[in-house]
Every structure is written in C-alpha cells, then in structure tokens.
Amino acid sequence: MNHTFNLITQPWIPVLDMQGNYLEVGLAQALAEADSFQSVAAPTALETAAIQRLLLAIVHRNHKTSSKMEWAAVWQSGRFNQSVLANYWQKWSDRFDLFNPDRPFYQQPTNRKKPVSAAGFFPGLAAADHFNHSVQLAQQDLSPAEAARNLLVAQTFGLSGGCIPAERLSHKAASWVAGMVFFVEGDTLFQTLMYNLLRYNQEHPTTDLSFTEDDRPNWEADGPYQPRNQPYGYLDYMTWPSRMIWLKPETQDGHTVVRSYVDFVGLPPPVVLDPFKFYRKDKNSKNATGYIPLYLNPNKAVWRSSSAIMRLHRDGFRTPASLNWLADLRHIGALSFPLARLVGYGLVVENQTKVILLRRESIPLPLAYLEQSADPEAQADLLFILDMAIKQAEQIGKALSSAIFRLAEIIYPRSRSEDKATKLTPDQRQQVNRIVHTITTVSEYWALLEQPFYQLVVDLPSAEKIQKVQERWLKTAVKTGRDCLAASERRAGQFPAAWKGGVLARNLFEWILRKDGLAEPLPEGEKSAENTL
Numbered sequence: 047m048n049h050t051f052n053l054i055t056q057p058w059i060p061v062l063d064m065q066g067n068y069l070e071v072g073l074a075q076a077l078a079e080a081d082s083f084q085s086v087a088a089p090t091a092l093e094t095a096a097i098q099r100l101l102l103a104i105v106h107r108n109h110k111t112s113s114k115m116e117w118a119a120v121w122q123s124g125r126f127n128q129s130v131l132a133n134y135w136q137k138w139s140d141r142f143d144l145f146n147p148d149r150p151f152y153q154q155p156t157n158r159k160k161p162v163s164a165a166g167f168f169p170g171l172a173a174a175d176h177f178n179h180s181v182q183l184a185q186q187d188l189s190p191a192e193a194a195r196n197l198l199v200a201q202t203f204g205l206s207g208g209c210i211p212a213e214r215l216s217h218k219a220a221s222w223v224a225g226m227v228f229f230v231e232g233d234t235l236f237q238t239l240m241y242n243l244l245r246y247n248q249e250h251p252t253t254d255l256s257f258t259e260d261d262r263p264n265w266e267a268d269g270p271y272q273p274r275n276q277p278y279g280y281l282d283y284m285t286w287p288s289r290m291i292w293l294k295p296e297t298q299d300g301h302t303v304v305r306s307y308v309d310f311v312g313l314p315p316p317v318v319l320d321p322f323k324f325y326r327k328d329k330n331s332k333n334a335t336g337y338i339p340l341y342l343n344p345n346k347a348v349w350r351s352s353s354a355i356m357r358l359h360r361d362g363f364r365t366p367a368s369l370n371w372l373a374d375l376r377h378i379g380a381l382s383f384p385l386a387r388l389v390g391y392g393l394v395v396e397n398q399t400k401v402i403l404l405r406r407e408s409i410p411l412p413l414a415y416l417e418q419s420a421d422p423e424a425q426a427d428l429l430f431i432l433d434m435a436i437k438q439a440e441q442i443g444k445a446l447s448s449a450i451f452r453l454a455e456i457i458y459p460r461s462r463s464e465d466k467a468t469k470l471t472p473d474q475r476q477q478v479n480r481i482v483h484t485i486t487t488v489s490e491y492w493a494l495l496e497q498p499f500y501q502l503v504v505d506l507p508s509a510e511k512i513q514k515v516q517e518r519w520l521k522t523a524v525k526t527g528r529d530c531l532a533a534s535e536r537r538a539g540q541f542p543a544a545w546k547g548g549v550l551a552r553n554l555f556e557w558i559l560r561k562d563g564l565a566e567p568l569p570e571g572e573k574s575a576e577n578t579l
Contacts, residue, residue, distance in 0.1 A: 049295035051191075051194070052139065053151055053194060057072055058191035058195065061076065061084075061086055068087060077105065080126060086235065092404055094406070095222070096201070100198060104134075105243060108131055109126065111243050114245070144197075145190075152197055152265065153293060154290045154310075158310050159310045161306035162307065162308075163186065164305050167307060185305060187304070189304075190295070193293050200289050201220060203222050205219050215310075218311075218314040220289070221286060225324075225325075225340055226390045227391050228355070228366040228391075230369065230372060241386060244321060255321070257280070270287050271287055271312065286313065288312045289309060289312040290308075290310035290312045291309055317333055317335060319337060320339070321366065321367035324340045324351075325338065326364075347492060352409050353436055356411070356415050356429055358370055376416055381413065384507075385410065386411045387410060389407070389408045389409075392404070409500065410503045414507035428506055432503065435520075438523060441562050442491075442559065446491055449554050450482055450488070452550055454485060456550060487531070490530055490533070494530070495522070495526055531551060535548040
C-alpha cells in the first residue's frame with residue numbers, strides 16, 4: 047500500500063467552530079476558514095500550542111507584516127489571502143506529505159537508530175524515549191492525524207534524554223520546554239493568529255532573531271538538518287528540527303496506521319530570547335542571554351504574575367513580543383477590539399525526562415491594559431492598580447498560612463515537661479507541618495480568588511469609580527481568607543485543643559489584616575493578637 051497523508055488537505059487539526067462543534071480540518075481549510083473557527087481545540091494543551099506555532103509560520107511566510115500598515119491591511123480584510131496560499135500549497139504540496147518517501151513533512155529518513163513503538167508517542171507527553179510514564183503499552187496504533195500532532199509536539203516540546211548511549215548521543219530539550227509560552231488569543235482563529243503575527247523585517251527583528259534572506263520554514267530547506275548554532279531567522283526558529291524523527295506507516299484493515307517511528311537526535315535548540323516567553327534578567331542565569339523565563343508552577347497560577355507579564359516598560363524584564371506589537375497597533379488605531387485573552391501553555395518536567403504536569407491557563411486581556419504609562423509607579427496606571435490587588439491577595443494568603451500554622455501548633459500534642467512558650471524544635475516543626483498539610487486551605491483560597499480576579503481585570507478599564515472596584519476586590523479576598531480559615535478549623539476536628547487553636551488562629555489572622563491595612567484598624571485599647579498568643 048502506498049502510504050500518503052497530505053497535511054494541506056487531509057483532516058488532522060482539531061478545531062471548534064462558531065456553533066461549538068468539534069471537527070478536524072487540514073491546513074488549507076484551517077487558514078481559509080480561520081474566521082469561522084473559534085480556536086484550535088486539540089486533545090492536549092501542548093498539541094494546541096504546537097499547531098498554532100506551525101500555522102503562524104505558514105501565515106508569516108505568505109503575508110507581509112513588515113509594517114503596521116501591512117498588518118492592518120490583512121486585519122481589515124478579515125481573511126488570509128486565499129490566492130497567495132493556494133499558490134503556496136501547490137508549490138510545496140509534496141513537502142507537506144507526512145509519508146513522502148524522500149522528504150516526509152518535518153522528518154528525516156534515517157537508519158541510524160532502530161524504530162521504537164508508537165506507544166511512546168503518547169499525545170502531548172513527548173519525552174525522549176520515555177514519552178509517557180503514566181501509560182505503559184506494548185503497542186499502540188496511531189492514525190495519521192494523531193501521528194502528525196505528536197510529531198509537532200516532539201519537535202516543539204520534546205524533552206532531553208538518552209538516544210544512543212554507546213555513542214554518547216542524547217536529545218536536547220526542544221525550544222518550548224523551558225518556560226511558559228504565551229499567545230494572545232481572540233474570538234476566532236483568525237484573530238488569534240493575527241494577534242501573534244509580529245512585525246518582522248531587517249529593521250525590526252523579532253527579539254534577537256535577526257532577519258536574513260536565507261530565512262525559511264523547515265520544509266522549504268534542501269538541508270533542514272544542516273548543523274548551525276543560530277537560526278537563519280524567525281521562520282527557521284519557528285520550525286526548528288529539534289528531533290530527527292521518521293514515522294513508519296503500516297497497513298491495518300486497509301487503513302494507514304503508525305506503530306513505530308525512528309527518534310534520532312536533531313539540532314540543539316538555539317540560545318535566543320523566545321518572542322513567546324516572559325523573561326526576567328538574572329545575573330545567575332546559566333544561559334548566554336542573561337535572562338530566565340517564567341515557568342509553569344503547580345502551586346501558583348499564572349494570574350498571580352499577570353501584572354508583571356503585561357508590563358511593557360520595566361527594566362530587567364522582557365514581555366511576550368505580541369503584547370508590545372499589539373500596543374503599537376492600538377496606538378495607531380489599527381486595533382479596535384476591546385478584549386482578548388492572554389493564554390499561557392507550559393509543562394512541569396521531572397528530572398528533565400518526564401512530564402508530570404501540562405497546563406493551559408487563560409487570563410482576560412482588555413487591550414486597554416496595553417495603554418501604559420512609561421512610569422510603572424503611576425497611580426492612574428491600570429497595571430499599577432492590578433498589581434496592588436495581587437499584592438493584597440498575597441498578603442492575605444500569607445496571613446492565612448500563618449494562622450493555619452498557629453492552629454496546627456496548638457493542636458500538636460506536647461508533654462507537660464515541654465515549655466510551649468519556647469520555640470519549636472526542628473523535629474516538632476516537622477510534626478506541626480504534617481498537621482498543616484492535613485488541614486491547610488491555602489490552595490483553595492487561591493482557586494476561589496481566580497474568577498473574582500478575572501472579573502476585576504475586566505471591570506477596571508471601564509469602571510467609572512475605580513475605588514469601588516478595588517474595595518469590592520479587597521472585600522472578596524478578605525472574606526475568602528476568612529472562609530478558608532474556618533474550613534481549616536473544621537478540618538482540625540472538634541476537641542479542646544482545636545477549639546483553642548481556632549480562636550488563636552482567627553485572632554492572629556485578623557491582627558495581620560489590620561496591621562497590613564487590609565481591614566479596619568484595631569480599636570484603641572484593644573490588645574493585639576501578637577501580645578496574646
């Protein structure tokens with residue numbers, strides 16, 4: 047059987063249409079009808095991000111965005127140029143065939159390593175030769191569509207790990223493994239791609255990805271795996287071949303399936319500042335850029351860093367390039383849509399070889415936040431107000447943690463010979479922390495504040511009286527903290543030490559709130575919790 051699967055025409059990209067229906071489309075339909083689809087809606091966050099990266103590379107290649115006016119012309123048309131795209135598909139059609147015998151899409155035929163089971167090619171968890179440790183299957187049949195999506199994930203999010211130990215060959219982590227990547231997303235796929243379609247020419251390189259005449263996407267190159275330390279430009283970087291993969295199609299019941307593939311080393315990712323990441327300068331950074339990206343944190347949602355991510359004018363930080371670009375477009379009146387979403391994609395890796403968490407986080411982004419003062423301390427600046435709201439929530443969260451620890455400290459049984467007025471020994475503190483672990487509600491506190499924060503983000507730009515919006519937020523955060531402390535008290539149980547601990551924990555919590563100006567000041571003459579504990 048002659049195996050073929052052309053990504054231009056065959057359905058493999060999961061999308062959500064405007065009626066809420068899921069369907070799969072090819073590259074041509076995805077871009078031709080981008081205004082008719084809400085979004086890419088792949089089974090995992092990593093697949094969605096990898097597909098959007100590919101679509102952006104294709105749109106960039108076929109649409110001039112070297113100036114704001116060129117970008118605005120595409121935006122105002124409401125659609126991508128179908129004539130230009132049709133010519134492109136025709137010219138490079140054979141290079142988009144997933145199973146082309148000579149130049150399979152984003153692959154390189156090689157016999158330097160034996161094929162391995164496609165069971166390791168589990169969607170969204172690409173990780174060297176141990177893609178997924180949670181599902182161990184001897185064999186798995188992938189459809190061509192599934193294989194295509196996994197191929198993109200491996201090239202974009204593939205982890206480091208051994209390849210051929212005897213030859214000291216190992217995979218290097220792909221470019222989007224380290225740190226979260228951020229897209230500005232809109233109500234349609236067209237809007238999403240346009241929001242992230244950056245200006246890119248000789249005068250305006252994308253961060254430190256210099257423009258060169260040799261720049262081209264991977265599939266156009268005669269030698270895509272030719273060794274090089276730096277990409278030829280933005281398009282080369284967006285389609286960087288971090289793995290030398292070769293899918294091995296077979297026939298099953300008259301259909302093409304992929305049961306195995308060759309996974310050899312590709313090109314190490316170049317050391318550049320990725321335009322989709324948020325960075326902060328760090329003198330202890332181990333890479334040549336001097337910056338470190340924001341990583342996905344299992345214990346801290348991205349919204350708690352949102353004011354920093356959206357801040358365009360701040361020394362020592364690099365915001366995602368799309369935010370700066372959209373701010374420029376909004377300044378000249380080329381962008382009138384008031385609301386978008388800032389969406390982060392990331393993964394948490396254990397020992398560099400195992401994905402233990404992947405996540406997509408979405409934050410409302412009223413574009414008014416991009417109209418910023420050059421002074422980050424300007425009182426009228428919306429991001430300054432948003433930053434203060436986050437700091438208030440952080441203070442309340444710390445107060446909650448302190449109160450819960452106090453509750454656990456009282457619950458912890460100590461003998462009469464032990465002086466409870468003295469500090470806890472290291473062993474006692476360890477035991478108290480175990481109690482804290484069983485009764486804490488700090489994670490619930492942050493989860494409960496997520497939706498109120500999103501409402502705050504949306505309300506601030508249009509509020510007639512910003513102070514009222516701020517007061518409502520603070521009231522919500524304080525109430526949430528109190529409710530969570532009460533829940534911790536219930537978890538502690540019903541016995542004398544727990545009752546006493548609950549009273550002292552509440553006293554401490556309220557005292558901290560008042561001390562930090564988050565609640566009404568202490569009435570004159572009232573003893574503080576600090577003096578009664």
